[in-house]
Structure formats: structure tokens, C-alpha cells
Amino acid sequence: MLEIRNLNISYGSKKIIKDLSFELGSREIIAVVGESGTGKTTLALSIMGLLSQQSGDASVSGEILFGETDICRIREPDLRLLRWKRISMVFQNADNILNPTMTIYQQISELTGKNRDGSSIREMLATVSFPVSRINAYPHQLSIGERQKALVAMAYILKPDLVILDEPTSSLDPDARVKIISTIKKLSRDRAVLLVTHDLGTARSLSEKTMVLYGGDIVEMGPTEKIFSGPRHPYTRGLIRSYPGMDRTKDLQGIRGKAEFIETGCPFHPRCTQSIDICRLLKPVLKEYGGLKLACHRGGIIPMLEMRDIRKSYNKNNVLESVSFKIYEGETVGLLGKSGSGKTTLARIIMGLLEKDAGEVYLEEEPVKKWDAGFYSRVQMIFQDVRSSVSHRLNILDAVMEPLVIQKKVNRTDNITAVKKVLTEVELPSDENFLYGYPHHLSGGELQRVIIARALILSPRVLIADEPTSFLDPSIQAKVLKLLNRLQEDRGLGILFITHDPGVARKVSDRILRLDEGIIKNERLN
Amino acid sequence: MRKKCFSYIIAFLIIITLNFIVPRLLPGDPLSAIYGEEVLLKLSGETREYINSTYNLDRPVAIQYVLHVISIFRGNLGYSIYYKKPVIELVFSYIPYTIILMGLGMLISTALGIVLGIESGWRRGKRYDRFILFMMIFFSGFPAFFMGACFLIIFGVILDILPFQGAKTAYSGMAASGITFDFLRHLILPLLSLVFVFTPSSYLLTRNAMISSIKEPYILLAKAKGLKDIRIRYGHAGRNSLIPVATHTGVRLGTVMMTGTLFIEIIFSYPGMGTLIYNSILNRDYPVIQGSFLFVAVLVLLINFLMDISYVRLDPRIEYAY
Numbered sequence: 011m012l013e014i015r016n017l018n019i020s021y022g023s024k025k026i027i028k029d030l031s032f033e034l035g036s037r038e039i040i041a042v043v044g045e046s047g048t049g050k051t052t053l054a055l056s057i058m059g060l061l062s063q064q065s066g067d068a069s070v071s072g073e074i075l076f077g078e079t080d081i082c083r084i085r086e087p088d089l090r091l092l093r094w095k096r097i098s099m100v101f102q103n104a105d106n107i108l109n110p111t112m113t114i115y116q117q118i119s120e121l122t123g124k125n126r127d128g129s130s131i132r133e134m135l136a137t138v139s140f141p142v143s144r145i146n147a148y149p150h151q152l153s154i155g156e157r158q159k160a161l162v163a164m165a166y167i168l169k170p171d172l173v174i175l176d177e178p179t180s181s182l183d184p185d186a187r188v189k190i191i192s193t194i195k196k197l198s199r200d201r202a203v204l205l206v207t208h209d210l211g212t213a214r215s216l217s218e219k220t221m222v223l224y225g226g227d228i229v230e231m232g233p234t235e236k237i238f239s240g241p242r243h244p245y246t247r248g249l250i251r252s253y254p255g256m257d258r259t260k261d262l263q264g265i266r267g268k269a270e271f272i273e274t275g276c277p278f279h280p281r282c283t284q285s286i287d288i289c290r291l292l293k294p295v296l297k298e299y300g301g302l303k304l305a306c307h308r309g310g311i312i313p314m315l316e317m318r319d320i321r322k323s324y325n326k327n328n329v330l331e332s333v334s335f336k337i338y339e340g341e342t343v344g345l346l347g348k349s350g351s352g353k354t355t356l357a358r359i360i361m362g363l364l365e366k367d368a369g370e371v372y373l374e375e376e377p378v379k380k381w382d383a384g385f386y387s388r389v390q391m392i393f394q395d396v397r398s399s400v401s402h403r404l405n406i407l408d409a410v411m412e413p414l415v416i417q418k419k420v421n422r423t424d425n426i427t428a429v430k431k432v433l434t435e436v437e438l439p440s441d442e443n444f445l446y447g448y449p450h451h452l453s454g455g456e457l458q459r460v461i462i463a464r465a466l467i468l469s470p471r472v473l474i475a476d477e478p479t480s481f482l483d484p485s486i487q488a489k490v491l492k493l494l495n496r497l498q499e500d501r502g503l504g505i506l507f508i509t510h511d512p513g514v515a516r517k518v519s520d521r522i523l524r525l526d527e528g529i530i531k532n533e534r535l536n
Numbered sequence: 537m538r539k540k541c542f543s544y545i546i547a548f549l550i551i552i553t554l555n556f557i558v559p560r561l562l563p564g565d566p567l568s569a570i571y572g573e574e575v576l577l578k579l580s581g582e583t584r585e586y587i588n589s590t591y592n593l594d595r596p597v598a599i600q601y602v603l604h605v606i607s608i609f610r611g612n613l614g615y616s617i618y619y620k621k622p623v624i625e626l627v628f629s630y631i632p633y634t635i636i637l638m639g640l641g642m643l644i645s646t647a648l649g650i651v652l653g654i655e656s657g658w659r660r661g662k663r664y665d666r667f668i669l670f671m672m673i674f675f676s677g678f679p680a681f682f683m684g685a686c687f688l689i690i691f692g693v694i695l696d697i698l699p700f701q702g703a704k705t706a707y708s709g710m711a712a713s714g715i716t717f718d719f720l721r722h723l724i725l726p727l728l729s730l731v732f733v734f735t736p737s738s739y740l741l742t743r744n745a746m747i748s749s750i751k752e753p754y755i756l757l758a759k760a761k762g763l764k765d766i767r768i769r770y771g772h773a774g775r776n777s778l779i780p781v782a783t784h785t786g787v788r789l790g791t792v793m794m795t796g797t798l799f800i801e802i803i804f805s806y807p808g809m810g811t812l813i814y815n816s817i818l819n820r821d822y823p824v825i826q827g828s829f830l831f832v833a834v835l836v837l838l839i840n841f842l843m844d845i846s847y848v849r850l851d852p853r854i855e856y857a858y
């Protein structure tokens with residue numbers, strides 16, 4: 011039905027769509043998702059052949075094949091015959107897209123022709139639950155939701171082969187949204203639909219396939235359910251995390267930085283928390299990864315830490331029995347369990363403080379052979395008992411700096427700069443007074459931040475947090491949890507959050523594991 | 537809308553009041569100031585009675601005012617010594633020409649300006665647009681009387697193909713159809729001058745409005761709908777461009793059109809209000825001047841009122857603004 015090949019669109023020197031290719035079957039619904047400014051609307055308009063109307067300096071190359079015709083190449087009069095009869099569109103901005111001086115009826119009937127009576131229009135309007143009695147109203151006399159419905163009715167009235175929906179639900183309240191989505195589903199049964207939206211809820215409930223656009227590139231594409239339940243691309247995950255879905259309990263997280271147009275390398279690399287050198291230099295191509303297409307040099311979000319079949323027993327007492335799980339980059343895994351369930355044992359094994367009987371720990375996909383300085387620069391732990399985890403002979407500066415010294419980084423001026431930076435990051439003062447004070451003068455919350463700063467100073471990739479807030483007042487605990495959430499957003503930390511409190515676990519975790527009698531069980535979040 | 541009507545009534549009352557006050561501000565007795573001492577003495581009793589009834593100088597001012605208003609509504613505007621006729625009769629014999637000339641001029645120039653403006657704005661920057669725009673800006677610099685004089689000299693004197701004086705050929709004794717034809721021939725030059733004077737402003741307004749209309753999102757929608765070009769141009773862009781045209785034209789139109797028409801009439805000695813006022817000024821025929829101004833002012837008000845109504849009809853959003 012629709013095939014797009016190597017489509018490039020730029021406005022002046024700004025590339026909006028880069029080498030985009032995809033196909034849309036004649037009964038398929040594909041969602042194109044991405045933040046605003048990623049070129050979604052531009053894509054939609056180019057399929058209507060309306061780019062030149064929108065902006066004078068748009069230049070297009072590549073092919074947009076609609077059936078046999080290449081929309082980029084046909085003449086305007088032929089394009090006119092395709093428009094609306096074969097390809098229609100629901101425009102965004104329901105508030106000003108309709109003609110203010112024509113009634114809804116007039117605006118739809120100029121499509122169907124005067125000779126037909128209005129019953130088909132009425133019927134269509136009724137289908138989208140537009141109040142038919144208001145058919146002769148002018149746009150300004152209608153609510154924005156009603157206008158949106160009228161636009162949907164208008165798009166389907168000529169029964170086109172392809173409908174482009176650009177944010178079709180953006181101005182509706184949740185109830186109306188659910189309704190219009192099911193109507194659109196019904197109306198779209200025999201036709202192709204390209205849904206362009208930043209509303210992930212709409213994309214998820216309407217489409218079969220989802221295409222994630224970032225900076226004019228497809229970064230991930232595949233079956234909608236698969237993408238939403240297990241996004242592989244860091245950007246897709248970021249999008250989903252920042253969308254307040256009903257099935258998420260974790261606090262919202264954004265994506266660090268701002269969208270900018272990147273010419274070389276992965277378009278997402280300035281914001282990606284797991285980017286490596288090659289990401290800056292070379293643009294990843296879209297490749298197949300287990301049913302998904304993905305453009306990422308690292309094959310999507312990487313597992314930071316993996317346990318394979320870890321076993322441990324004391325005096326023939328099995329504390330851990332075949333524990334296996336993964337913690338991905340930027341992911342918080344909650345580990346729930348009663349005291350004595352082996353949580354702390356597990357944490358100590360990960361940190362190499364305790365010998366395991368069997369099994370393997372993998373760090374960034376490599377088995378860990380030695381727990382050396384290299385390991386500790388990448389994996390750090392925050393202990394339960396904050397008071398005893400720093401020596402009270404050290405002042406705060408030295409306490410936070412200690413891991414650097416252990417790593418044999420001895421340039422004191424550099425170290426002080428690093429300490430100041432990390433203290434600011436955990437929202438603590440970094441003036442002399444504070445630096446040369448002593449830990450036992452601090453409040454619990456402040457001390458916990460110092461501990462976190464100390465764990466972060468080596469820029470680890472994984473943080474093992476063993477009941478990090480159990481000694482804190484609830485209000486301070488809330489602040490520390492928020493801080494961890496933000497640090498994760500900025501640094502892409504993988505966090506194993508060990509706690510006995512299911513409430514806390516739900517709030518901070520992407521996934522929850524329960525350790526029961528030494529066995530790991532997956533826990534649903536709600 | 538009610539508020540609008542109210543302000544028109546106020547404006548009308550102000551005009552009538554001015555008409556009442558001005559002669560009374562003249563030095564001395566308004567009657568002799570206006571008509572002249574000797575003239576008054578020579579008048580017959582009947583005429584003097586008629587004149588007196590418009591002024592009622594023997595009554596208190598308030599009553600004078602009320603009687604003034606009543607007499608205006610009765611059509612009593614005084615008496616022309618020069619023409620030896622009541623002013624109202626004079627005005628009624630001259631005003632139809634003005635209405636025809638101005639009405640046609642307004643209609644043709646507005647229609648022309650709008651159509652050319654729509655076409656021009658639609659093709660913004662293309663050769664057609666640039667040409668029309670240049671011509672319009674060129675002609676918009678000409679004052680009405682100059683434009684009239686040019687046409688008079690070119691077509692009336694040099695080419696000598698069209699009459700350039702009056703509204704009909706005197707003593708022609710033609711048949712009815714001949715009279716109409718003769719009337720139309722006489723109309724051509726003054727009308728043409730008016731059209732040339734008025735078209736540029738409505739053209740420029742329409743073109744501007746059109747240029748901003750075609751950038752509106754609803755034009756994108758109209759294009760996407762695959763509508764015919766002409767339908768988008770007139771039905772969508774053009775239709776919406778008329779709203780700013782109507783608002784901008786509204787107030788200006790009445791006065792500009794009126795003065796333009798009056799000047800053109802004088803140039804072509806066309807027997808309308810312009811000529812009447814001009815002659816009365818030459819003859820110091822104050823009652824006629826006064827009466828004519830009253831009518832002209834009312835006519836201007838009427839035009840503005842019509843514009844206001846059309847504006848409301850053009851923009852469905854306005855109803856709710858009131």
C-alpha cells in the first residue's frame with residue numbers, strides 16, 4: 011500500500027527526516043512515536059504531498075510509493091485526485107485547523123459533493139459520537155473535543171485507502187479518548203493507517219506495529235506489544251518511562267538533555283547513558299534483534315550485571331539456591347525479601363565480600379574473575395547502616411575521596427574538584443565548612459547523601475543499595491529515593507535495590523524480584 | 537449589535553444638533569446672518585412664514601430645538617433664495633445622481649479590488665501579482681479630482697468620444713431608450729474615475745488579508761482535502777480574507793467615498809450633491825449648504841452602517857463577541 015524508500019527531508023540545512031524506509035500494508039496500523047520535533051508531522055505531510063505548502067524551503071529526496079505512484083514525483087493536479095479520496099488525514103491542532111467561517115456540515119459536504127444528501131455525513135458524525143444536532147455549528151461554537159471528532163469523521167467520510175492520524179486524541183479527555191480509539195479501530199478495519207503521535211497510550215491501543223523516531227531516524231521498530239513491554243532502545247525506554255502509564259508504579263523519569271539534531275554518529279548519543287566511543291562516530295543501522303529492528307551499536311540496552319545460577323549454603327543450609335537475574339543499564343531492580351531470606355548474602359556475594367559456592371557473576375557481559383579495583387570502579391554498594399559505613403576519623407572531604415585514593419588517584423586538587431562535583435550532584439553543599447566537617451555532625455539524610463556521593467565518585471555503572479533508606483524518616487527517605495531516581499536518569503545507573511518494604515520497592519523499581527527461601531521469583535508490579 | 541445601533545443613533549443626533557447650533561453661533565440674528573437682511577425683507581409673506589417655521593426664534597431654546605428636530609423629520613430644511621425652492625426639494629433632485637454614481641462606484645471598485653486582490657495574493661510574488669500590485673500602487677497615489685481631470689482631458693477632450701459634462705444632453709428630445717443610453721454615456725467617465733480612485737485601497741487590503749490567510753492551517757486542510765484550486769482560493773482563503781477587508785474598509789469607506797464622489801461630480805459638472813454644494817458655496821446659499829451637509833452626513837452614516845452589518849454577516853465568530 012505505502013512504501014517509503016530512503017526518504018530524506020530537510021528544511022534549509024536542517025535535516026528533519028533521514029534516510030527513512032518502511033512499508034505499510036493495506037490493512038496495517040503503524041504508529042510512529044517520538045517526542046515533538048522528531049519529524050513526525052513532517053513525515054505525515056510529505057505523504058500527503060503537502061510539504062511545499064507548509065514550508066517553502068522543504069527539499070525532499072527518496073520515494074514515497076503509494077501503490078504504483080511516487081508521491082514525490084507526481085504533478086499537483088494528479089496529487090489532488092489522490093488526496094482525501096485515497097489518502098486522508100486527521101490533522102493535529104483541532105483548535106485552529108478547521109475553517110472558522112464554514113459550518114461543520116459545509117466543510118464535510120464540500121468533500122462528498124452537493125448532490126448527495128446529508129445522511130451519510132450525519133451517519134459518519136454519529137459514528138464518531140459527534141453531537142449530530144450541532145452539525146450546522148461553526149468551529150468556534152464547538153468544544154475542542156467535538157472539533158477533533160469532526161476531523162476524524164471528515165477523514166473517513168470518503169473511505170480512503172490510507173488514513174494518516176496526526177495526534178488524533180490529543181485534545182480529548184480520557185473517556186472520550188478511549189471511545190474515539192475504539193471508533194477509529196472500527197473505521198480502520200479495511201484500510202491502512204499511519205498513526206503519528208507522542209501519546210504512547212494511543213499508540214499502544216491502536217497500532218499493531220510501532221516505529222520509534224528520534225531525530226528523523228527510526229531507532230526501533232517492531233510489534234507494538236513487544237516494544238512497549240520490553241523496549242530495547244534506550245530512547246524508547248526513556249519515552250515509555252516518561253509517559254504516565256496506568257501500569258507503572260515507578261516515579262516518572264525523563265531523558266537527560268534536550269533533543270538536538272546530530273549530524274554524525276547515533277542521533278541519540280548525547281543523551282544516551284550507555285554510549286561508547288563508536289556511538290559518536292558512526293551511525294548505527296537498523297538491524298534485526300529477536301523480532302525487533304533496532305539501531306544501536308550495543309544491541310540496545312545492555313545488561314550491566316548478571317547473576318547466573320548463584321548458590322550458597324551455610325552448614326548445609328541452603329541460603330541461595332540457583333539465583334539468576336539480570337540488571338540492565340539504567341534499570342532498578344527491586345529485591346524484596348524478609349530478613350534472613352538471603353538478600354544481604356546475595357549483595358555480599360555480588361560485591362565479592364563472600365565466596366559463592368557455585369555460579370557466575372557477569373559484569374557488562376563478561377564473567378567476573380577477580381574482585382579488584384577495576385570491578386569496584388564499576389560496581390559500588392551503599393550499606394544499610396550509614397553510621398558505621400564511614401569512619402568517624404575522616405572528615406567529609408576525605409570520606410568521599412577515599413575510594414579515589416584506594417584506586418590510586420592521588421592528585422589532591424583533582425580529587426577535591428571531583429568531590430565538590432559529586433556533592434553538588436547529591437544536592438549537598440560543597441563549601442569548606444562542609445568539606446572539613448565530620449560525618450557524625452550530619453543528620454541521617456545528609457549522611458546518606460554523603461554515602462551516595464562516596465559511592466558515585468568513581469562513576470560506577472551499577473549500584474547495589476542494601477536497605478539504603480531504612481534508617482531514615484519517611485520524608486527524608488522520599489527525598490533520597492527521588493535523588494536516586496534522578497541520578498539514574500542522568501547516569502544510567504543500574505541499581506539493585508534491596509529492601510523489605512514492598513511499598514518502597516514498587517515506587518523505585520522497574521522490576522521486582524522476591525527472594526524467598528533462597529529462590530528468586532518474579533513479582534508483578536501491580 | 538444593539539450597541540452598534542445605539543452609537544449610530546447618537547451620531548445622528550449629534551449631526552442634527554450641530555445643524556441646530558451652527559447657524560445660531562453666527563454673529564447677529566441667525567435669520568439675517570443666513571439669508572441676508574435685504575433678502576428677508578423682499579420675501580413674500582408665505583416664504584417668510586416657511587423660513588420662520590424652521591427657526592422659531594421667538595420661542596425658548598429648548599422648544600426651538602424640539603421644533604428643529606421635528607421640522608427636519610418633516611423635511612423642512614429651509615429655503616434657497618438662489619434657486620427659489622425649499623432646500624429639501626433641491627436635495628431630492630440632486631441626491632439620486634450622487635447615490636447612483638457613488639453606489640455603482642463603490643460596488644464595482646470593491647468587487648474589482650476583491651477579485652484582483654484574491655488573485656494577486658494567491659499568486660504572491662509571481663509576475664501577475666507584481667504587475668497588478670505596481671499598477672494599484674501607482675493609481676492609489678492619484679487624488680480623485682486629478683484622476684477625474686485626466687480622464688476628462690483624455691477621453692472627453694482629446695479623444696472626444698465620451699461626454700464629460702452633466703448627466704444628460706440638454707434639449708435632446710430623445711426617446712426613452714435613447715435617454716437611458718445618453719444617461720449611461722454620461723455616467724461612464726465620472727464612474728471610471730471613481731473606480732480608478734477606489735479600487736486600489738480595497739485591492740491592497742484584500743491582497744494583504746489574502747497573504748496572511750493562505751498561511752492559515754485551514755488552507756492546509758483545504759489543500760489536503762483535494763479541493764479544486766478555485767474553491768480553495770475563493771471559498772476558503774478569499775472568504776476569510778473578506779473579514780479584515782470589511783473591518784478596515786468600514787469606517788474609512790463612507791468618508792473617503794463621499795468626498796471622492798463630490799469632487800468627481802464637480803469636475804464633470806455631474807448634477808449630484810457635489811455640484812449642488814459647490815454652486816451653493818459660490819452663491820453663498822447657506823441654507824442649501826447646511827441642508828446638503830446634513831444629508832451627506834446621514835448618507836455616510838448609512839454606508840458605515842451597511843458595512844458594519846456585512847462585517848457581522850461575514851464572520852460568524854462576531855455574533856458572540858457582542
Ligand code: SF4
Pocket residue numbers: 244245276277278279282283284285286289294305306307308309310
Ligand atoms: S548505545 Fe550508542 S548506538 Fe545505542 S543508543 Fe546509545 S548512543 Fe546510540
